[in-house]
Amino acid sequence: MTRGQQAVLLVLAIMLLTVTGLLVYTLVNSGEAASPLPTLTTRPTVTAPPTRPPAGTPGALTAPPTWTPPPTRTPPFTSTPRPTDTARPLPTITRTFAPTFTPRPTVTPSLPGPTGTVVLQNPGFQGIRDDAIPGWSWWAEDNFTPGGEYNPDTSYETPLFKQADDPVRRINGPTLQIDAVQHLKFKVYVFQTVPVSPTLKVGFQVMAGAFSGSGAIKMAAGIDARGGDDCNAARWSDLSFLNQDSGVQRIVAPEVTAGDSGRVTVCLYAEPLYPAISNAAFFDDAELIVNQK
Numbered sequence: 001m002t003r004g005q006q007a008v009l010l011v012l013a014i015m016l017l018t019v020t021g022l023l024v025y026t027l028v029n030s031g032e033a034a035s036p037l038p039t040l041t042t043r044p045t046v047t048a049p050p051t052r053p054p055a056g057t058p059g060a061l062t063a064p065p066t067w068t069p070p071p072t073r074t075p076p077f078t079s080t081p082r083p084t085d086t087a088r089p090l091p092t093i094t095r096t097f098a099p100t101f102t103p104r105p106t107v108t109p110s111l112p113g114p115t116g117t118v119v120l121q122n123p124g125f126q127g128i129r130d131d132a133i134p135g136w137s138w139w140a141e142d143n144f145t146p147g148g149e150y151n152p153d154t155s156y157e158t159p160l161f162k163q164a165d166d167p168v169r170r171i172n173g174p175t176l177q178i179d180a181v182q183h184l185k186f187k188v189y190v191f192q193t194v195p196v197s198p199t200l201k202v203g204f205q206v207m208a209g210a211f212s213g214s215g216a217i218k219m220a221a222g223i224d225a226r227g228g229d230d231c232n233a234a235r236w237s238d239l240s241f242l243n244q245d246s247g248v249q250r251i252v253a254p255e256v257t258a259g260d261s262g263r264v265t266v267c268l269y270a271e272p273l274y275p276a277i278s279n280a281a282f283f284d285d286a287e288l289i290v291n292q293k
Contacts, residue, residue, distance in 0.1 A: 118288040125176035141187035159186040171284035180279035190268040204253040207285040210242035213276030225256035227263030
C-alpha cells in the first residue's frame with residue numbers, strides 16, 4: 001500500500017471515531033433528560049433570635065413582673081418594765097402633773113400667848129381647786145416618764161389634790177383627798193408655816209383616813225420647830241398604816257419648842273405601800289396647839 005493510501009485510511013478512521021463519539025454523546029444526553037438529576041435540598045439557615053427592642057419602643061417585649069417580698073417591719077423599741085409583781089400590769093397613765101408649789105399665804109404676825117391654840121390657815125382644807133390647797137403648800141416626788149422605765153417600788157407620779165367627792169370618805173365636811181395615778185405610787189408632803197413665840201412648846205395633830213387597792217397608805221404628821229420652808233427638818237409621829245378598813249384616825253406629831261425664828265412649820269406625809277388602780281389619802285381638821293411656856 002502506498003503512502004497516499006495510508007493517509008486516506010487514517011483520515012477515514014478519524015472520521016469514524018468522531019461520528020461514533022457524537023452518537024454516544026447523543027445517547028447519553030437523551031438518557032439524562034428522561035431521568036432528571038436529583039435536586040439538592042439546601043440546609044435551612046439558622047437565624048439569630050430577634051433582639052429585644054429598647055424599653056419604650058412600640059412592640060418592645062416587656063419582662064414579666066417580679067414579686068418583691070414586702071419589707072419586714074421592725075417593731076419600735078419599747079422599754080421592758082421590770083415589775084416585781086407579775087399580777088400588776090404596766091401602768092396606764094391617764095394624767096401627768098408637773099411638781100408645783102402653791103404660793104405661801106401671807107400671814108399677819110400674831111403671836112399667841114403662853115397657852116391656847118394657834119389658828120392655822122384653812123385647817124379644814126376647803127376650797128381646793130386645780131391642785132391648789134388654799135393656805136397650804138405641797139411637794140410631791142415625780143420621777144416617772146410615760147413610756148420610760150417602770151419599777152412598781154420606786155416609780156412615783158405627782159398625784160391629784162382635790163376636795164373629797166365621796167361622802168363616805170369625808171372626815172368632817174370638806175376634806176383633802178390625795179389621789180394616786182393608776183399603778184403608780186405617790187410621796188407627798190403638805191405643809192404650812194405659822195408664827196409662834198420663841199420658846200413655846202407646841203404640838204400638831206390632824207385627822208386622817210385612807211383607801212388602798214393594795215395594802216395600805218403610810219401617813220404621818222410632823223412639825224419643824226425652826227419654821228423651815230419645807231419638811232426636811234420636821235420631827236415626825238410614828239407611821240400610821242391606814243386603808244378603807246381603818247376608819248378615821250388621829251395622828252399626833254411630837255411636841256417641840258419653838259425656835260428663835262418665831263415660827264414653826266407643820267407637815268403632813270402620805271405614801272402608798274404598793275401601786276394599785278386606786279390609792280387615796282384623806283386629811284382634815286389640822287390643829288396646832290400651844291401647850292405651855
